[in-house]
Amino acid sequence: MRNPLRLKLEQYAGFEEREGRRLDELVAQRTQVFAPKQDILTEGEKVKEIHIVLSGLAARYKLLDEGERQIMAFLIPGDICDLEVFVLEEMDHGISAMTETVCAVVPAETIKGLLTEMSCLTQALWWSTMTDSAVLRERIIDHGRRDARERIAHLFYELLVRYRIIDEAKDNSIPFPLTQEELADSTGLTPVHVNRTLKQLREDRLIELKGRVLKVLDPQGLRRAARFNPNYLHLRKAEEGLRGEADRVKDLV
Amino acid sequence: MPHFFFDLHNGLGLVSNEEGRELPDLETARREAIKGIRSIISAEVEKGELDLTGRLVVRDGDGAETLVIPFHESLTIVGRWTAPAA
Numbered sequence: 518m519r520n521p522l523r524l525k526l527e528q529y530a531g532f533e534e535r536e537g538r539r540l541d542e543l544v545a546q547r548t549q550v551f552a553p554k555q556d557i558l559t560e561g562e563k564v565k566e567i568h569i570v571l572s573g574l575a576a577r578y579k580l581l582d583e584g585e586r587q588i589m590a591f592l593i594p595g596d597i598c599d600l601e602v603f604v605l606e607e608m609d610h611g612i613s614a615m616t617e618t619v620c621a622v623v624p625a626e627t628i629k630g631l632l633t634e635m636s637c638l639t640q641a642l643w644w645s646t647m648t649d650s651a652v653l654r655e656r657i658i659d660h661g662r663r664d665a666r667e668r669i670a671h672l673f674y675e676l677l678v679r680y681r682i683i684d685e686a687k688d689n690s691i692p693f694p695l696t697q698e699e700l701a702d703s704t705g706l707t708p709v710h711v712n713r714t715l716k717q718l719r720e721d722r723l724i725e726l727k728g729r730v731l732k733v734l735d736p737q738g739l740r741r742a743a744r745f746n747p748n749y750l751h752l753r754k755a756e757e758g759l760r761g762e763a764d765r766v767k768d769l770v
Numbered sequence: 771m772p773h774f775f776f777d778l779h780n781g782l783g784l785v786s787n788e789e790g791r792e793l794p795d796l797e798t799a800r801r802e803a804i805k806g807i808r809s810i811i812s813a814e815v816e817k818g819e820l821d822l823t824g825r826l827v828v829r830d831g832d833g834a835e836t837l838v839i840p841f842h843e844s845l846t847i848v849g850r851w852t853a854p855a856a
Contacts, residue, residue: 709802712778
């Protein structure tokens, strides 16, 4: 399997062959499998190791007093669950596997060592963290300014771009193990509203949802429905039309 | 946990629910149905429309109708302002 962390970070940084190999070794050392609905990290947990998603899908979430859940972000292969480890003492939210999810588990010390050895990695991880906050800003816009259709279209288009980056969006089809209830928890809508909105997106021939796969039938149409501006993903290479890694995603941004 | 489906019938036609949800009991299903109706109505109100002629039908795991909630029952409707006679 190709290393999704490397596929993601090389959208920003240029790694030499030796550095690329170090990143491959990093995710190959120890892995852990999480069952659907199992916590990868629990709120309040002290983090000593870094978890990098290699396959599956995870979500950052908070539970409210009445048992309601808000999902703040989805983590797809290549995403890092807990870079907080370097700065913060404990998790202020949980991370749960939405389907069977495999994570590379890397001791914080190993990453620290690698950061001094590879300065481009420091920048790339910083880019990754900044981009994660930019994705969160989009969720704020969702709740403040986007209607149900725009929210769901925006999330789907963003996921399409992110899965393309890690080369897992053949024919614009991406893994989609989420239930409508989970989609509701992540968009702040009710499942009834999600169901109706998905029906509209299907009827408009923008998407198809079948057997835990989301196929985007009309990327440009979905992009318009979402009023999507890809600038917040900071895909500099793709925007400049650089050849190579950026080819995977450049028709979408 | 029992399975429930929430079908929406309103001015735009029927939106049937094929996936459904697992919920502890019928009372929770009723609460979720009312939340669902209110969310649909709210979104329409934001676009300048209020149509209370719809209903939400809750079906059980076998597909049998167990609850029918008309939209207007999810709200307390107070009335509207009229100018006092001069």
